[in-house]
Amino acid sequence: MKFDTPATTNPIDQLKVVGKPIHRIDGQLKTTGKAMYAYEWHDPNMPYVYGYPVGSTIAKGRIKTMNVDAAKRAPGVLAVVTTLDVGKREKGKFNTANLFGGDEIQHYHQAIAVVVAETFEQARAAANLVKVDYAEDKGAYDLAEAMKTAVKPKDAGGAPPDTAVGDFEGAFKSAAVTLDESYSTPDQSHSMMEPHASIAAWNGDEITVWTSSQMIDWWRSDLATTLGVDKEKIHLMSPFIGGGFGGKLFLRGDAVLAAFGAKAAKRPVKVALPRPFIPNNTTHRPATIQRLRIGAGRDGKITAIAHESWSGDQPGGQLETAAMQTRLLYAGENRMTAMRLATLNLPEGNAMRAPGEAPGLMALEIAMDEMAEKLGIDPVQFRILNDTQVDPEKPDRPFSHRDLVGCLKLGAERFGWNGRGRPGARRERNWMVGTGVAAAFRNNLLLPSGARARLDKEGIVTVETDMTDIGTGSYTIIAQTAAEMMGLPIDKVAVQLGDSRFPVSAGSGGQFGANCSTSGVYAACVKLREAVVERLGLNASDVVFENGAVRSGTRSVSLAEAAGPDGLVGEDKIEWEKLSDSHQQSTFGA
Numbered sequence: 001m002k003f004d005t006p007a008t009t010n011p012i013d014q015l016k017v018v019g020k021p022i023h024r025i026d027g028q029l030k031t032t033g034k035a036m037y038a039y040e041w042h043d044p045n046m047p048y049v050y051g052y053p054v055g056s057t058i059a060k061g062r063i064k065t066m067n068v069d070a071a072k073r074a075p076g077v078l079a080v081v082t083t084l085d086v087g088k089r090e091k092g093k094f095n096t097a098n099l100f101g102g103d104e105i106q107h108y109h110q111a112i113a114v115v116v117a118e119t120f121e122q123a124r125a126a127a128n129l130v131k132v133d134y135a136e137d138k139g140a141y142d143l144a145e146a147m148k149t150a151v152k153p154k155d156a157g158g159a160p161p162d163t164a165v166g167d168f169e170g171a172f173k174s175a176a177v178t179l180d181e182s183y184s185t186p187d188q189s190h191s192m193m194e195p196h197a198s199i200a201a202w203n204g205d206e207i208t209v210w211t212s213s214q215m216i217d218w219w220r221s222d223l224a225t226t227l228g229v230d231k232e233k234i235h236l237m238s239p240f241i242g243g244g245f246g247g248k249l250f251l252r253g254d255a256v257l258a259a260f261g262a263k264a265a266k267r268p269v270k271v272a273l274p275r276p277f278i279p280n281n282t283t284h285r286p287a288t289i290q291r292l293r294i295g296a297g298r299d300g301k302i303t304a305i306a307h308e309s310w311s312g313d314q315p316g317g318q319l320e321t322a323a324m325q326t327r328l329l330y331a332g333e334n335r336m337t338a339m340r341l342a343t344l345n346l347p348e349g350n351a352m353r354a355p356g357e358a359p360g361l362m363a364l365e366i367a368m369d370e371m372a373e374k375l376g377i378d379p380v381q382f383r384i385l386n387d388t389q390v391d392p393e394k395p396d397r398p399f400s401h402r403d404l405v406g407c408l409k410l411g412a413e414r415f416g417w418n419g420r421g422r423p424g425a426r427r428e429r430n431w432m433v434g435t436g437v438a439a440a441f442r443n444n445l446l447l448p449s450g451a452r453a454r455l456d457k458e459g460i461v462t463v464e465t466d467m468t469d470i471g472t473g474s475y476t477i478i479a480q481t482a483a484e485m486m487g488l489p490i491d492k493v494a495v496q497l498g499d500s501r502f503p504v505s506a507g508s509g510g511q512f513g514a515n516c517s518t519s520g521v522y523a524a525c526v527k528l529r530e531a532v533v534e535r536l537g538l539n540a541s542d543v544v545f546e547n548g549a550v551r552s553g554t555r556s557v558s559l560a561e562a563a564g565p566d567g568l569v570g571e572d573k574i575e576w577e578k579l580s581d582s583h584q585q586s587t588f589g590a
Contacts, residue, residue, distance in 0.1 A: 001526065060136070060137045090226065140342070211238050213255075310339075444512075492548065
């Protein structure tokens with residue numbers, strides 16, 4: 001199904017289930033400890049053993065030799081696999097840093113070995129016995145120093161790194177009121193409740209991996225590349241995730257170490273990255289240095305705005321796209337953005353909870369506050385005054401919908417903005433307490449998403465999709481979607497997620513998970529409805545699915561009867577018409 005025309009009336013509009021308050025499907029499972037997270041699969045028929053990583057003690061260089069003799073002789077040890085043993089490996093499509101394999105050290109604490117033992121404690125103790133001789137090189141770790149050699153990258157997440165409209169320099173120079181400030185944000189690391197963890201079990205040349213992944217198909221593809229096996233030989237499962245926030249979008253070292261460890265030990269191996277390893281063996285939000293310049297008339301209208309940003313990453317890495325939102329958030333005829341990338345020998349920089357917007361909006365919104373202060377204009381009114389209903393860089397591209405002004409006004413009303421005190425006027429013991437405002441912004445992202453819907457002889461619909469639930473309620477909203485489409489109560493819908501055997505979905509991340517995955521379920525249910533109508537020979541133009549039955553005219557048949565002994569299946573995926581050339585799609589808040 002391709003969404004390429006305006007939506008018309010459809011079964012979701014009934015809102016009998018969608019939008020209604022219900023208990024989350026995963027709620028009881030999680031609160032009673034029955035939800036099976038990656039490290040918690042306990043099959044009594046599987047002789048699990050434990051892997052513990054060894055991390056590099058240098059940040060740049062290469063490994064000359066590794067001595068694992070003492071580790072191999074330690075109690076309970078079954079295998080020791082080193083990065084030298086597996087040799088240099090091809091990196092996955094979505095990986096910047098090398099996860100495992102070869103003698104090169106790209107960052108501190110990089111995984112260079114995994115020790116497999118009968119117990120976790122034995123594996124950890126033996127890991128401390130591994131001896132490594134390095135050839136250390138001088139690295140770059142400070143963005144303030146490295147920004148001197150920063151370069152203009154080829155792109156910024158698919159967009160150009162630089163943009164310019166009008167004559168910024170001239171307009172800024174002639175502006176009645178100007179602001180020129182620099183801001184910096186530090187490196188930040190993920191620490192979600194569930195650590196990165198995987199269990200790997202080989203069966204001949206096939207491998208099953210229980211892991212914690214936001215994007216099943218991405219992981220599966222990159223794991224196949226890293227291991228050098230056929231993608232179809234990999235079965236990956238991730239039904240519950242204890243927080244991802246972007247840190248589990250891409251394949252990480254725990255899955256790779258578990259796979260190599262299991263191969264060597266000939267046993268299913270569990271690997272959970274210890275907390276100290278997570279900041280250095282996953283991804284982090286890179287530090288930024290940003291410069292904001294704003295020029296305005298005495299009336300408060302912005303006439304010139306520029307945002308420059310510097311960030312760092314591993315060679316071949318990506319920008320922290322901190323200047324992106326400044327291209328779209330406020331009006332101003334003369335504008336410029338520029339982003340530069342420095343090479344740093346730190347762990348991979350990548351998605352972390354609103355990549356780009358989190359550090360970039362902070363700098364922009366502080367600058368807007370400071371500019372409002374210079375102008376003597378209320379910060380809320382200053383933002384409203386400079387609202388735009390079109391892309392400021394491409395005025396012929398309107399927003400599909402934009403109500404930042406409404407968000408600002410409603411927030412100000414409910415927050416008691418007009419009654420606030422001056423900054424620094426209120427103190428509670430050792431704390432100064434104030435009231436502030438900031439705009440919120442994110443672009444709308446859309447990915448194809450597939451699903452399968454099965455109707456059985458009991459009248460139960462089971463939805464299968466490799467969509468994941470990172471704690472955001474995917475099980476529940478997918479069940480609500482299917483229930484609404486098929487005219488069923490929510491307890492007649494079962495949802496199975498996070499399995500590579502299911503149709504490929506959008507996955508979870510970037511604000512695209514809920515809208516894309518439920519749209520894929522909608523498409524699958526349309527196919528299932530068509531299968532029901534065809535089997536029963538009903539008039540498709542007047543069928544109604546409600547109360548567990550399908551009705552056409554005076555004829556009504558239960559879905560259980562319609563399914564028959566063999567059941568019915570509907571499978572499809574949602575695809576999206578490209579609207580970005582004609583409209584800008586974004587979400588806003590305050």
